[in-house]
Amino acid sequence: xxxxVYVNGDYVxxxxxxxxxxxxxxxxxxxxxxxxxVLGGKLIDFDGHAKRLERxxxxxxxxxxxxxxxxxxxxxxxxxxxDVEEGMVYxxxxxxxxxxxxxxxxxxxxxxxxxxxxxxxxxxxAAKTGMKVISIEDQRWGRRDIKTVQLLYPSMGxxxxxxxxxxxxxxxxxxxxxxxxxxxxxxxxxxxVLVTRHLGNEILHGITRAAVLRFAREAQMKVEERPFTVxxxxxxxxxxxxxxxxxxxxxxxxxxxxxxxxxxxxxAARLREIYxxxxxxxxx
Ligand code: PMP
Numbered sequence: 177x178x179x180x181v182y183v184n185g186d187y188v189x190x191x192x193x194x195x196x197x198x199x200x201x202x203x204x205x206x207x208x209x210x211x212x213x214v215l216g217g218k219l220i221d222f223d224g225h226a227k228r229l230e231r232x233x234x235x236x237x238x239x240x241x242x243x244x245x246x247x248x249x250x251x252x253x254x255x256x257x258x259d260v261e262e263g264m265v266y267x268x269x270x271x272x273x274x275x276x277x278x279x280x281x282x283x284x285x286x287x288x289x290x291x292x293x294x295x296x297x298x299x300x301x302a303a304k305t306g307m308k309v310i311s312i313e314d315q316r317w318g319r320r321d322i323k324t325v326q327l328l329y330p331s332m333g334x335x336x337x338x339x340x341x342x343x344x345x346x347x348x349x350x351x352x353x354x355x356x357x358x359x360x361x362x363x364x365x366x367x368x369v370l371v372t373r374h375l376g377n378e379i380l381h382g383i384t385r386a387a388v389l390r391f392a393r394e395a396q397m398k399v400e401e402r403p404f405t406v407x408x409x410x411x412x413x414x415x416x417x418x419x420x421x422x423x424x425x426x427x428x429x430x431x432x433x434x435x436x437x438x439x440x441x442x443x444a445a446r447l448r449e450i451y452x453x454x455x456x457x458x459x460x
Pocket of ligand 1: 211355356357358359360379380381382383384385418419420421
């Protein structure tokens with residue numbers, strides 16, 4: 177069945193959804209994106225994603241072709257037209273089409289594309305069994321706080337994980353874990369402290385991360401936002417990841433070593449439950 181896709185102001189059938197070969201998203205990865213999950217036909221954490229999008233655009237001196245209210249309406253239209261109960265809405269804005277030149281063009285019109293993808297997010301098998309993760313060098317650029325479409329290294333990382341018989345990779349820089357290829361990384365120490373890397377240019381400021389840390393603090397958990405090492409991760413009581421499409425997902429193995437009991441831990445399970453409950457209450 178053909179989906180309805182949004183391209184530069186029009187709702188079109190996916191076969192007719194096209195952008196220019198001169199688009200700077202294609203030529204320079206000069207574009208930003210967001211992924212918002214859909215549960216029960218409603219958008220999870222939409223405000224957070226819209227705010228981060230504005231920040232990414234500002235950092236790259238790009239302007240949004242639509243207002244944030246219009247963006248919400250487009251998201252809702254696509255969910256409705258494609259009858260999405262559970263899955264996600266992908267949004268991408270690029271600087272637009274222009275003659276190839278490294279310098280930003282003065283008068284390019286931004287390209288905006290949105291599409292939906294249906295997926296079972298809640299009943300994911302990994303939520304029950306936990307994930308196996310390997311460590312790899314973080315070889316991405318230095319502005320990981322901007323959510324750009326240059327995702328080749330994360331893509332290579334997922335392939336390295338797959339080749340090693342694992343589900344994903346955590347990236348390591350100067351001995352410290354930065355984050356997962358497409359998610360934020362956490363450990364729970366044997367003393368019960370929840371540790372995740374502090375915000376900065378080195379990681380993406382996850383929207384799910386912000387919500388989960390808020391819920392953890394509200395539940396009186398001790399939280400430390402600081403770098404942690406590969407060794408600390410191996411000796412942790414638990415580990416997990418967060419992202420818009422995985423929510424909170426337990427990690428049970430790191431570089432071949434079992435974490436804790438080698439089974440999903442109670443902190444991850446509790447935070448997943450709280451996140452799912454609270455974010456669905458506020459879904460739009
Ligand atoms: N870090 C990276 C590198 C990511 O790609 C993502 C997901 N896009 C995240 C973290 C998680 O962010 P969010 O919770 O906003 O999905």
